[in-house]
Amino acid sequence: MNERPVPAPRGLYLITPDEPDTARLLQRVRPVLGSATWLQYRNKTADAALRRVQAAALRELCADAGVPLIVNDDAGLAAAVGAAGVHLGEDDSDPAAARALLGAEAIVGVSCYDDAARAGRAAAAGASYVAFGAFFPTRSKSVTRRATPALLRDAAALGLPRVAIGGITPDNAGALVAAGADLLAVIGAVFDASDPAAAARALQRCFAPR
Numbered sequence: 001m002n003e004r005p006v007p008a009p010r011g012l013y014l015i016t017p018d019e020p021d022t023a024r025l026l027q028r029v030r031p032v033l034g035s036a037t038w039l040q041y042r043n044k045t046a047d048a049a050l051r052r053v054q055a056a057a058l059r060e061l062c063a064d065a066g067v068p069l070i071v072n073d074d075a076g077l078a079a080a081v082g083a084a085g086v087h088l089g090e091d092d093s094d095p096a097a098a099r100a101l102l103g104a105e106a107i108v109g110v111s112c113y114d115d116a117a118r119a120g121r122a123a124a125a126g127a128s129y130v131a132f133g134a135f136f137p138t139r140s141k142s143v144t145r146r147a148t149p150a151l152l153r154d155a156a157a158l159g160l161p162r163v164a165i166g167g168i169t170p171d172n173a174g175a176l177v178a179a180g181a182d183l184l185a186v187i188g189a190v191f192d193a194s195d196p197a198a199a200a201r202a203l204q205r206c207f208a209p210r
């Protein structure tokens, strides 16, 4: 037998900005994809038809780059475009139902906000990773809950990858990685940067090889 353990994902988990123009979306993602461990397609302003077109286009881009694509909110859309997985929050569908739809190998991520008990329930329901946030003020979403590095430390006991999100920049990311974040989920610090590729590289560099 020649079985090696699959390495836990680690690095930059890029999330797309709300971009109505699909060509422009691809133009913005292409130069930063090489620094991403995972890409999440998130568009809170597009209708279902546009989301279908954009998710399919990103699926192709990600396949060429060898980067898993995760669809926000919508397990059906993830299945329709052959994405690697889905990310679900408190207003989205049940992780166990998404797992049943997408299969045992799919990535099913769950938002846990500032709530360690919710992370425990997500793990029991078959989540592939747990996400905590918001760690810092963010302009990308209206948030009411503030996560702390202690949540990341304590969630190590779940044995799942831990994702940190919310206002993360190359300057504040170090404390989160030190507290055990496996993935840094980021929108603005990359896509609103004057040099998005340099910002993405700087975030990926926060993960020194272990």
Ligand SMILES: Cc1ncc(COP(=O)(O)OP(=O)(O)O)c(N)n1
Binding pocket: 013, 040, 042, 044, 072, 073, 087, 088, 089, 090, 091, 092, 109, 111, 131, 132, 133, 141, 163, 165, 185
């Ligand atoms: C990696 C990651 N973490 C958290 C979220 C937020 O999910 P949710 O609370 O469902 O909010 P919306 O993103 O749907 O506005 C996320 N998308 N990704």
Ligand SMILES: Cc1nc(C(=O)O)sc1CCOP(=O)(O)O
Binding pocket: 111, 113, 132, 133, 134, 135, 137, 138, 139, 140, 141, 143, 165, 166, 167, 168, 185, 186, 187, 188, 189
């Ligand atoms: C989509 C999202 N979810 C959050 C949470 O706390 O659950 S914070 C957030 C926005 C992340 O964008 P940025 O990197 O620009 O701050």
Ligand SMILES: [Mg+2]
Binding pocket: 072, 073, 087, 088, 089, 090, 091, 092
């Ligand atoms: Mg959601």
